[in-house]
Amino acid sequence: MANKIQAVKGTREFYPEQMALRNFIYDKVRKASQAFGYQEWEAPFIETIDLYAAKSGEELVKKQSFTFEDRGGDFVTLRPELTPSLARMIAAKQGELTFPVRWWSFGPFWRYEQPQKGRSREFFQWNIDMLGVNSPEADAELIAIAATFLRSVGLDSSQATIYVNNRRLMESEFNRLGIPAENWLSVSNMVDRRSKMEPAKWDAYILDGGLNQTQLDGLKATLANGDLWKQSEELTRLFAALNALGISEYVKYDPNIMRGLLYYTGTVFEAFDTSGSLKRAILGGGRYDNLLADVGGQPLSGVGFAMGDVVMGIILQEKGLLPEFIPTPAAALVTVFDESLWMKSFELTAELRAAGLNVMVYPEPAKLPKQFKFADKMKMKVALVLGPDEVEKGLVVIKNLVSGEQVQVKKEALVESVLGILKNA
């Protein structure tokens, strides 16, 4: 075992059961996206490092990217996020796209970090964005999409909550407290980390960071003020729109939500599992007003969020929300009675497939108990037996593996009988 070649650290191996979960998430993502009229798109998996150097924060680019030299001597990166590619692709066709652009995507990303619960080096991520509209109502639509998705996988508002804040509001608070603008970013990061630290340690951390005691007290009062949003016209309009969209039960105002990415400028939001067993955000996003101009396009505002498949999968598992795993899409197994009737079974299978059924045939003659056991393990609903008696009379034994009942039917009536069992099973 030790000298077998192992999978690359942090990569994902999707056995059929995990693949079914990934496809389940993808299916719900697609449905939520399409319900709001968004178009699916995709970007390259490999990009130049320069694309990220501009905006994605130093940690992500220098420490967490998979970067290597290609055979031509150029440095390329496995994409760690999608938004910069989105900005470039939008900028390249800015003159011909119909705005507002509403796009979504679900694909693989790579980040070189230490694998742990909820974090791997290779992951799938849902990205969804609206570009060309700068309004709290547009922000509300993206939050509504997130809530729609959470509801669709079976997470109700008592199990998952989307916390909302606004960076402009927080910056005006920082300003009011006399914190200089050049410290806003570091103070934001400190706020972001507060929930993970002991209160006394956080206080010391803030005082070390250049704030005085009065500013610390003021900041703590701000962060405890659940009504702060009422001072923001943006957030007031946002909550009115969320109410109209029918998902306000999922949303709470929280002045502690800041988010790490540099490009957010206005509304920011993060969803969490309320039981808190996993302290990682299910999804996160916000408004970014400057990203397009930063990659060379005309100024254009956008809002969007991203959701990783790893945390989502863990939560679905912990909540018992995984769909039942069906090992095979085949509804029926055609058994092979013996060597002389082997090809008869193959012929029967071909006829059933021609009628549109997903059917598996046992690949070789074997004892019937073995074949039935196989059908059972694969959770197939129907088994068909074609023995000497049946062939002689032009019949097929059709057995309902759920109820255990079996009957002989004429070959012509077989498809209908199978469909009947599948409908009731």
Next chain:
RNA sequence: GCGGAUGUAGCUCAAUGGCAGAGCAUCACACUGUGGCUGUGAGGGUUGUGGGUUCGAAACCCAUCAUCCGCCCCA
């Protein structure tokens, strides 16, 4: 990059210095025209790898690799 833990059968784990085991899973048989249940039996191991201590190591020591958990960062 930093810190902590764990590596024994396909899986989950036991054996704490003295014969390497159990449950589950697999396969066979009971049951050669019928799965789930039951019973009987079988196969399966260089105890992650390399070295050291010892009469004797799965266990103790050193190194190494891997995995998990946490920090940093973030989906």
